[in-house]
Amino acid sequence: MDALLKWMKSPEAQKKADTAQDQAWNEFQQQFPNADRSKFESQANFGKNHTASAEIFFKNRSGASTNVFSSDKRYWSPQMKTALGLDDVNGFPYQLPPPKTKKALPIPAGDFTEAAPSLKKIFNSPIKIYVTPDSFFEAKFREIFEGTRIRHTSAAESKRWLGGPHMNYWPQQLNFTFFCTTQGYEISREIFDSSLTMPEQIRAFYKFHVYFPVRRILF
Numbered sequence: 001m002d003a004l005l006k007w008m009k010s011p012e013a014q015k016k017a018d019t020a021q022d023q024a025w026n027e028f029q030q031q032f033p034n035a036d037r038s039k040f041e042s043q044a045n046f047g048k049n050h051t052a053s054a055e056i057f058f059k060n061r062s063g064a065s066t067n068v069f070s071s072d073k074r075y076w077s078p079q080m081k082t083a084l085g086l087d088d089v090n091g092f093p094y095q096l097p098p099p100k101t102k103k104a105l106p107i108p109a110g111d112f113t114e115a116a117p118s119l120k121k122i123f124n125s126p127i128k129i130y131v132t133p134d135s136f137f138e139a140k141f142r143e144i145f146e147g148t149r150i151r152h153t154s155a156a157e158s159k160r161w162l163g164g165p166h167m168n169y170w171p172q173q174l175n176f177t178f179f180c181t182t183q184g185y186e187i188s189r190e191i192f193d194s195s196l197t198m199p200e201q202i203r204a205f206y207k208f209h210v211y212f213p214v215r216r217i218l219f
Contacts, residue, residue: 008046016052017044024054028068034085040068058083120145122192123211130201141211144174144218177217181210 007013021042028035044054057065058080066080076084124145128136150171152158160166167173181187191198191206 004046004048004050007050013046013050013052016050017046017054020044020052020054024056028056032068032084032086036083036085039083041065123207127207128200128204130204133199133201136201136204142215144211144214173218174214177214178210181213185209 021044024042025037028040029037040056040058042054042056044052046052055070056068058068059065060077061079066076068084123141124143126138126140129139130136150161150169152161161169167176187206187210191203192210
């Protein structure tokens with residue numbers, strides 16, 4: 001043990017530690033290119049056979065450190081995710097929260113003299129399936145906005161419809177499912193019609209994220 005401690009202070013050990021730390025930082029940079037490196041630190045470890053390895057740690061405010069590569073991602077703090085650059089809308093999001101911007105987006109005034117924007121037009125149009133951020137092919141999703149016109153054959157049925165939402169009706173099922181996959185997930189309609197600036201590949205992912213659960217639940 002004394003011999004190992006003595007060797008750890010030698011120029012040879014320091015050189016191996018520097019090489020191991022450089023490799024760890026390179027791997028870190030490749031996996032998290034948008035990370036704020038100032039929020040992380042590297043630590044070198046020595047083995048009994050005079051070898052060196054290094055790990056990268058996130059410096060928590062509490063003073064504790066979290067190993068980036070060996071810790072469970074499910075328990076990473078929001079601060080650590082931000083430091084790693086995982087909440088940047090310019091890359092595929094770590095989760096699917098509302099897109100974040102450095103400046104608050106203005107809330108446009110609603111023109112109630114015009115018809116509400118239609119999701120039908122958006123999802124019935126061909127969608128671009130991106131293979132890379134720049135290359136894509138187009139596909140047409142199967143129609144889901146169908147059978148939305150209701151015909152009542154009796155006054156009792158009309159009264160039932162006007163009395164409030166009733167899930168026996170297909171349009172109510174469709175509306176509720178779309179609510180769950182958009183507002184329920186905190187996904188704004190503006191994402192779909194280019195009202196928000198974001199890479200088109202990410203916009204396509206959001207569209208599929210909404211379309212697939214609707215198809216899976218209702219059909």
